[in-house]
Amino acid sequence: MLRFETAGESHGECLVATLTGLPAGIPVSLETINHELWRRQQGYGRGGRMKIETDTVEIVSGVRHSKTIGSPIAMIIRNADWKNWTDVLPVEDIEGGEDKKKPVTRPRPGHADLAGAIKYDFHDARYILERASARETTARVAVGALAKTYLRQFGVEVLSHVIGVGPVRMERDATWDEIAALSQKKDVLLGCVDQETEARMKEAVDVAYRTGDTIGAIFEVRAHGVPVGLGSHITWDSRLDGRLAQAIVSMQAVKGVEVGCAEEQATSYGSKVQDTIHYDKAERRFFRGANKAGGLEGGMTNGSDLYVRGFLKPISTLRRPLESVDLETREASLAAYERSDVCVAPAAGVIGEAMVAIVLAQAFAEKFGGDSLRETKRNVDSYLLQVREF
Numbered sequence: 001m002l003r004f005e006t007a008g009e010s011h012g013e014c015l016v017a018t019l020t021g022l023p024a025g026i027p028v029s030l031e032t033i034n035h036e037l038w039r040r041q042q043g044y045g046r047g048g049r050m051k052i053e054t055d056t057v058e059i060v061s062g063v064r065h066s067k068t069i070g071s072p073i074a075m076i077i078r079n080a081d082w083k084n085w086t087d088v089l090p091v092e093d094i095e096g097g098e099d100k101k102k103p104v105t106r107p108r109p110g111h112a113d114l115a116g117a118i119k120y121d122f123h124d125a126r127y128i129l130e131r132a133s134a135r136e137t138t139a140r141v142a143v144g145a146l147a148k149t150y151l152r153q154f155g156v157e158v159l160s161h162v163i164g165v166g167p168v169r170m171e172r173d174a175t176w177d178e179i180a181a182l183s184q185k186k187d188v189l190l191g192c193v194d195q196e197t198e199a200r201m202k203e204a205v206d207v208a209y210r211t212g213d214t215i216g217a218i219f220e221v222r223a224h225g226v227p228v229g230l231g232s233h234i235t236w237d238s239r240l241d242g243r244l245a246q247a248i249v250s251m252q253a254v255k256g257v258e259v260g261c262a263e264e265q266a267t268s269y270g271s272k273v274q275d276t277i278h279y280d281k282a283e284r285r286f287f288r289g290a291n292k293a294g295g296l297e298g299g300m301t302n303g304s305d306l307y308v309r310g311f312l313k314p315i316s317t318l319r320r321p322l323e324s325v326d327l328e329t330r331e332a333s334l335a336a337y338e339r340s341d342v343c344v345a346p347a348a349g350v351i352g353e354a355m356v357a358i359v360l361a362q363a364f365a366e367k368f369g370g371d372s373l374r375e376t377k378r379n380v381d382s383y384l385l386q387v388r389e390f
Helices: 030-040 080-084 113-120 126-132 134-152 176-183 194-210 242-251 262-266 344-367 373-389
Strands: 004-005 012-022 057-061 071-077 157-165 217-224 254-259 277-280 285-288 308-313 323-325 331-334
Touching: 004 134, 012 134, 030 057, 030 134, 030 344, 071 134, 113 126, 134 157, 134 344, 157 176, 157 194, 157 344, 176 217, 217 344, 242 254, 242 308, 242 344, 254 262, 308 344, 344 373
Parallel strands: none
Antiparallel strands: 004 012, 012 071, 057 071, 157 217, 217 308, 254 308, 277 285, 323 331
């Protein structure tokens, strides 16, 4: 089983990620992981934290001589901002520590502040927001980079693009080549493949900037080269669409998920939205007349490109705070303000890539096993031959 965990707080010493279950022999490049971390930090609408942090990963176990060795992989990403918080969030109590705290007693609507404070019996939401912060996704992206490298050994690629920001929506489907070209760009604006639409998206973000507001978005993750048969129909928790949906909604600020053209299918007749089945005798393969199912049928991949969309609510921290209640006085007050983003659309797409890659890597490992890359490749090649001869 491929498993991962993350640890760390937004302003703590570092973020930590562990990944168990990758076979031995997978090539690992620090440059590749750091590039993914760089991609997560880009985009118009990001906050001041991105000017402080230059995220780089340290691998402290599980990789030697640039290859996995089959044992658990542990990674550390240090927080540059920690130097400003050493007296605020010390591990051991310090003299005068109470006076150095930066309490958050005015919970933000839409954030974990109030529910977490009540659940863990804190009258200060500082510890809640430190872990609930999307800073945690830096560790997920590092894990996702390893998952993407694993999948790449078998010809599977995972990328993303942004299809909506606030009221602005791209009205056409992007091609895989457009999305691949976007991922190579050095100057990231809002992660949309259509320049005209992206310009209108920027205008919407500018409105949020000027008014002290934040703005939501929709990102789409695509997986290309996915073989048929990952996942299963036999139990509720082995259905791959359900696992992907949970992974995407587990991301901070994501409130909804769409697999394929779910919204269009829900408002159409079946004859208009089911993907017809065809057979290419020369290639000896089945294929679909369209891909409204998003590459998934019955909880399993069907050989078409997989795509999943995540729906981001606007970030909860507003420079023009909303109404709240002080946890200490119980008096009406304005919500607290912590340095935050206005729009996180392209960053969310990169995080979504990581989560989709992790779930696909888990499904891949479940189906094909293998303690080494060579063994897994033999298993994959044997299965693909079986598929071709079906």
